[in-house]
Amino acid sequence: MTTFWRPVCLAAVGLLSxxxxxxxxxxxxxxxxxxxxxxxxxxxFREGAPIPVRFACKTEGGQGKTPPLRWSVASTGVGAQALxxxxxxxxxxxxxxxxxxxxxxxANELLEGVVPRRAEQAVNTAGxxxxxxxxxxxxxxxxxxxxxxxxxxxxxxxxxxKLNQVLSEIAQRTVARGRMTVRFGGP
Numbered sequence: 001m002t003t004f005w006r007p008v009c010l011a012a013v014g015l016l017s018x019x020x021x022x023x024x025x026x027x028x029x030x031x032x033x034x035x036x037x038x039x040x041x042x043x044x045f046r047e048g049a050p051i052p053v054r055f056a057c058k059t060e061g062g063q064g065k066t067p068p069l070r071w072s073v074a075s076t077g078v079g080a081q082a083l084x085x086x087x088x089x090x091x092x093x094x095x096x097x098x099x100x101x102x103x104x105x106x107a108n109e110l111l112e113g114v115v116p117r118r119a120e121q122a123v124n125t126a127g128x129x130x131x132x133x134x135x136x137x138x139x140x141x142x143x144x145x146x147x148x149x150x151x152x153x154x155x156x157x158x159x160x161x162k163l164n165q166v167l168s169e170i171a172q173r174t175v176a177r178g179r180m181t182v183r184f185g186g187p
Contacts, residue, residue, distance in 0.1 A: 038178025057135030074150030122166035136185035150176040
């Protein structure tokens with residue numbers, strides 16, 4: 001196995017193991033059922049609608065900006081928050097575009113093009129730290145899920161931490177979550 005493929009394979013194994021845990025999958029978290037009690041929205045797009053091009057990759061005519069998001073703040077017992085942006089329609093399985101963690105527990109929005117101070121970013125599926133904008137293969141329509149997690153405490157990892165480690169730590173600390181799904185691409 002070449003040096004390039006080893007981290008990609010490890011990330012894929014990590015994602016497959018977590019997809020059933022609700023981080024990049026459907027309904028369950030490692031420690032049992034967690035309520036979908038957080039409402040996620042955006043002033044720039046609606047649930048189920050196309051994400052504006054400015055948030056997409058440059059090859060699609062986009063600027064690669066991080067999108068603005070708003071969410072309801074979970075109630076008591078929250079020590080931090082996290083955001084995971086993934087594409088469940090990627091050819092090789094769920095593709096994680098962005099993991100933002102250790103967001104302040106009282107925050108309820110992200111501004112366009114801004115990463116909150118003191119928040120950390122994990123390495124994404126592309127192997128880069130930070131936001132990887134939507135960029136589906138030509139002619140394919142993909143879904144992009146913005147999932148906000150309320151965490152019982154901060155994730156004890158630094159900026160640039162490995163994707164599978166951060167997702168595992170988020171899963172262990174999740175007390176509530178909410179999701180917004182948009183789409184991008186097509187003919």
